[in-house]
Amino acid sequence: MINLLSNLESGIINANVINMANVYLSGLSKKFGGVTVVDKVDVDIAHGEFIVLVGPSGCGKSTTLRMIAGLEDLTEGDIRIGDQNVNFVQPKDRDVAMVFQNYALYPHMNVYKNISISLSMRGVNRVEIDRRVKEAAAILGLEDLLKRLPKQLSGGQRQRVAMGRAIVRQPAVFLFDEPLSNLDAKLRVQMRTEIKKIHQRVATTIIYVTHDQTEAMTLADRIVVMNEGKIEQVGPPQQLYDEPKTKFVASFIGSPGMNFVGCEVVKERTMAFIKISSDVLIPLPEKYLSALDNLVGRKLELGFRPEHMTEPRSYDHGHEFEVDIDVLEPLGNDTMVYFDFGGQSCCARVLPSYATNSGTSMALELDLSMIHLVDSASNLIVRASGHA
C-alpha cells in the first residue's frame, strides 16, 4: 500500500492551479420517454465541497451526474458551473473530469498515454504534460506503472489510472460515478481513504455517486439522499444520521438500517405512552410531550437504530424489554440480534460476550432519547413540534 499522505504532503499538485467552482443545479429534470428519472433536483454545491449523491439503484443519481458531465441532455432545469450556464455546453468545454465505475481506460494506450491524452489533445506542450503526468502518478503511486497497458493492471491500479486521468486536467469539478464498486472490500476501504486525502490536497469540488451509504458517510461533506428521482434530504452525514427527515433517509443511512414498528400514542391519565401492542407500552419521550395532542390517534411507526437497542446499559432514558431471539449474527466486535418486536422483525446490536451467555431470550434496553416517530401517511419523521 503506497504512502499517499507523504506524497500529498510533499506538495505535488498545486491547489491554486485548479479552478474553483460552485455548482448549482436548479429544477433539474430528466425524462426518458414518459418516465421521469430525475425530478426537479435543486442543489447548491460550494467550491471545494465533497458532495455525495446516494440512493438505491435506479434513483437517478448517475443520471444527475451524467447531466452535469454533459453526457446526458436535460429535459428541464439549469446547471451552472461557476457563473456559466452549461446546459448546452459540450462536455469538453465544461471544465469537469469524470471517473467511471468500470474505469473505461483506453486499452490500446499505456498508463502514461491514458493519463496524458486529454492534455495532448488540448495542445499542452510536452514538458508540461510530462510534469503533470508525473505529479499525478506520484500522488497515486503509479510511477512504476506508466509503461504498462491497462490489461496488465489490477483493479485498484486501474482505478488510480482513471483518477490520474481526471487529476491531470486540473478541472473545476471532479465527477465520480461509483468508482469503487468494482473493487473488493479491503481495497475499497483503502481507496476511500485515498480519495479523501486527494480531496484534502487538491481542494476541488467533488460530486461523487454511490449506492453504498458507508462510502457516503465516510467521504462526504454533505450527502444528497435520492429516491425515485427526487431529493429526500441534503445535509452533513451526522445530521442525516441523527435527524433524518423521512422514513427513507432513516432506513437508508446507517448500517444496518433503522428498525420500524407500527405504533400509536396513547394517553392514560397523566402519562403518555407509545403503544406497540397490547402488552408493549413505552413511555413517550419528553421531546414529544409538547406535541402530545397532535400525536394521539395518528397512525405512526416507531423508528430506532440497532445501536440504540443494546444490552441493558442503564440509559438515562432507557426502557428494558425481554425478547425472543430469532437469529444471532456475530460480527466480531458486535453481535447483531434479530428478534420479533410488535409483529416486525427487528435488529439490535449487543456486545459479543452478552450474546454468548444468553439462551433463547434476552433482555434488551432501548435508548428512548434516540427514537423517532414516523407519520405512516406521509412517511415523514415527526418533529418534536408534532408536525411531520
Added chain:
Amino acid sequence: MTEPPLQTRRKLTTIDYICFGLVGAIIAYAVYRVSDVLVYNWNWSRVLNFVIYYDEENARYVPNLLLKGIATTLRLAFWATIVAAIIGLLMGFMRTSKNLAMRMISRCYVELIRNIPPVVFIFIFYFFLSGQLMPLIGLDDIDKNGAFVSSDIFFTLFGDPKLFSNFVAGALCLALFEGAYITEIVRAGIQSVPKGQWEAARAVGLSPLDVLGNIIFPQAVRKILPPLAGQFITLIKDSAIVSLISIQELTFLATEVASSTTKVFETWIIVGAMYFIICYSFAALFAHLEKRALKARR
C-alpha cells in the same frame, strides 16, 4: 461450471473413412460421367499455353493471356480495395454519426447496393462512369505517350495505358459495390467499442473528432481488419463480374481462351485453380498476420 473445450481428434475413425469414401465416390462418378458420357477430348497443354508459353525468339518463358489476366485482376482488386476502404470508412463513420442526414445518406447507399444484383449495378454504373464521369475528369484525354504513363511503374500499377480509363471505370464500379460491405464492417467495428469509451474520453475533455480518431478508431481497427482482409479476398472473386463490361481481367480473358480453343472444361478448371491459389494464398497470409498480431498483443 463451464465445460472443458472439445478436444480436436487426431486419429481417423470409421465415420471419417466413410466420409472420405463417399467424397471419393462422388468424384469418381463425376470423372466417369465426364469421360464416358460426354465423350470429351481433353487437351490440357493447349490451354496451359495460354497461361505461360516458351518464347523461342528470346529463349525464355513468357506470361500469356491468363497470367496477364491474373495481373489485371490483382490490380483491379488492389485499387478497388483502396477506394472501397476510403468509401467504407467515410460511410461507416456517417453510419454511426449522430447526424440524421448523414446516417440516412450512408444507409441509402448501403441498402441500394445490397439490394440490387451486382450485374445490374455494374452495368448501370459502368455506363454512367464511362459515359459521363471519365470525360468529365479528363481521363479519356490522358497523354498515352507521356513519360510517366509509358513507364514500367505505370504499367505495373494500372496495366495497358490504352485501357486506362476503362480500367479506372471498372475499379470504381467494384469499389462502389464493395464499399457498401466495407461500410457495414466499419460500422460494426465502431459500434463494438464500448459506449463507456466514448463517454470517458468526452468526460475528460476530448472533442468528438478527437474521440473518434484517437480513442475509438484505433480500437475499432482491431475488429475491422480481419473481416476487411476477408472482404479483399471476396473482392478478388467479385472482380470476375467486370468481365461483363470488357475489362480484360482473368475471367474475361478465360472466356476468350475458351471460345478460341473450344477447350471449355480445361480453361475453366485452370482458371478456377488460379483463383483458388490466389485467394487461398491471401487467406493463409492474413491468417498468419492475424496470429502474429494476437501474439504481439498478448
